[in-house]
Amino acid sequence: MTRRTVVVVGAGPAGLSAARAAARAGAEVTLLDASDQVGGQFWRHASRPAHDEHRYHHGWSTFTALRDVVASHPRVTLLTSAQVWALERLDDGVRLRVLVGPADASGREHLTLTPDALVLATGAHDRTLPFPGWQLPGVTTAGAAQALAKAERVAVGDRVVVAGAGPFLLPVATSLLRTGARVLSVHEAATPASLARGWGSRPAGLLGAAHKTGELGGYVGTLARHRVAYRLGEAVVAARGDGRVEEVTVARVDARWAPVPGTERTVAADAVCVSHGFTPRLELAVAAACAISPDRFVVVDDGQGTSAPGVWAAGELTGIGGAEAALAEGWVAGHHAASGAVDDPAVARAARRRDRSADFARRLEAAHGIRGGWTAWLRDDTLVCRCEEVDAGTLRAAACATGSADLRSVRLTSRAGLGPCQARVCGRTVAELVGADAASSPGDATEAPPAVPDRRPLVVPVRLGDLAALPDDPT
Amino acid sequence: MTARPLTITLDGEPFAGAEGQTIAGMLLAARRRSWRTTSAGAAPRGVFCGIGVCFDCLVTVNGARDVRACLRRAADGDVVETQHDPLPEVTS
């Protein structure tokens, strides 16, 4: 009997869990990750985990158990340093193109996979709204600070301001403190009123869903011990410096996130870490023709199946629910991708855990979701597209000149979003600024919007030499 | 810790670190904040996203251009060069 083959892309909480579930359900599993370690963003760790590695992570023992299963299970092939760079749809499934080897190296090994079923668990990355000076060295995403602290114990600066929106700012500030940085303050754009709307009026409400309470409560305690102020209804509205950040301006914002005139104050800092939420890595899902919701997540059914036959999705790709949700979704996705038994009690329990965490995602959006007033801190010369260095004034002029909110012509005229990051950083912002964002118009959740910024035939730039070395496909 | 020490150079200047560190991590640990100059504005850039998404951190490593410093683990003796000039090679 030939076993059903399942490929899982992404070895974060969702992908690890999916790979284990699929193997347990009897499939032959290949688990791929572009990184040279498993764990994804949540369990990004030192190359040689330190004896106190668990102090830097939540659920470290959950991770080591999953890692050990995928490393030793006879039906799991684990491929790290394996970048999926393209996905093509075939009549009866999909074909994945993979390069295996050190990041961006030339001469990496080509691999082509045509599994019976595919689980996408590619996660998300920070969404950072532009502000004057955000292109200066020393301004990073909050995720960058977190990744460098967790994996290398390196702090992005000595005197650091953390800002943006969402509970993620708290672990980031804590990690910075652990790596020896001085965290000057944490600025959360959400006002007390919207926090109360999302999390309830008691401070413990912010700490929300049951399992998150202990975790976030611990962060708040650490910040208090280090006398780090956690300020609500404030935003970093500018950074200045000669060739690097030297000072940042913080201002109060109103409920719509518009800065309140006269409340600006300037702080000397050599780093500022800013994140306004997460946005999923959609390119493989878009290439597979999965339906995408207006708020840009992969639409899935109860079994985590996407609208594309043979393709399942789990984790941040399907909604920002945190690692617990990702683990539960991965379990359900992996099991169904492997055609596991419909009445498996463990899978039913995982599905219930997933359903409970849907509430967390809703509260997160209600409390910390991006509000339109932020554009008031943009100036005409504020860069929006960092790659092509296109500023807000140029973008608005292009939108006027083309006389429409047609994203494609605005991008071609201004060059916004045409640089090497392929609009990952600015795509949604550009769309919002020119009024072309699908998310801003209520629509049918099952209809795929044009998703223009996420359509990237090549998931990452590929060297011409590597394209030339591509083996012929069996026909 | 027990990780083996290693050295790389950036435009000839030596930087010390340990096995397992990325090129960006080594440079940041030495308080170096930028190593690329943009094409249009000739402005300095270093790490922004830290996870391979933004392409701000590109360097040339042992002669190969457009390597994301935040993803590439340093190898002892790596010859790293800063990049400026035309926009990085993209084939999409």
Ligand SMILES: Cc1cc2nc3c(=O)[nH]c(=O)nc-3n(C[C@H](O)[C@H](O)[C@H](O)COP(=O)(O)OP(=O)(O)OC[C@H]3O[C@@H](n4cnc5c(N)ncnc54)[C@H](O)[C@@H]3O)c2cc1C
């Ligand atoms: C930088 C960063 C740091 C974070 N830190 C925390 C934290 O400390 N605490 C917290 O609660 N939440 C954190 N988050 C939120 C985080 O996204 C979730 O908690 C959780 O990691 C989501 O799990 P996931 O399995 O959906 O995705 P991820 O953990 O993001 O895993 C996705 C994996 O897919 C791989 N991948 C993506 N595309 C490809 C491809 N084309 N080919 C091959 N592999 C691919 C990636 O390398 C990655 O390992 C962080 C997010 C980011 C972006």
Ligand code: FES
């Ligand atoms: S810092 Fe964004 S790709 Fe390296």
